[in-house]
Amino acid sequence: MAPKPITSPVPVEWYPSLAVVMLSVGLMVTASFFIYEATSSRKSRSLPREIATAAVASVFLGFGSLFVLLATGVYV
Template sequence: MTAKPIASPIPVAMYPTLSVFTLAIGLVITAFFFIYEATSSRKNRSLGMELTTAAVASVFLGFGSLFLLLASGVYV
């Protein structure tokens, strides 16, 4: 039995595109989070919304950073 080479499930040519889109989405959600924090009063803030927004932004920025590293040749 011969070993199969490890291959990415996503084509390497898609890394720069995925990087741009996921980083852009993450930055837009982060901007929304900061605007929400700056414009709402302490009584009207929702912890659930803050945590959800921060988690979604974190996921998009994390994947964006990963694809940016992969697109630039740093294989992690």
């Protein structure tokens, strides 16, 4: 029984589109985080909301960066 080659679960043609979409969403969430921090008073801020927003932005920017590298041929 011959082993199967490892293949990507995402088609290679989707890499550039996924990179643009994920980086765009990540940057928008990051911008909303900064706007929230700049416009809310120190006493009205919510730590769970800040952590959730930062986590979502981090995930999208991380995967967006990964797909940028994959789209340019840097296989990580």
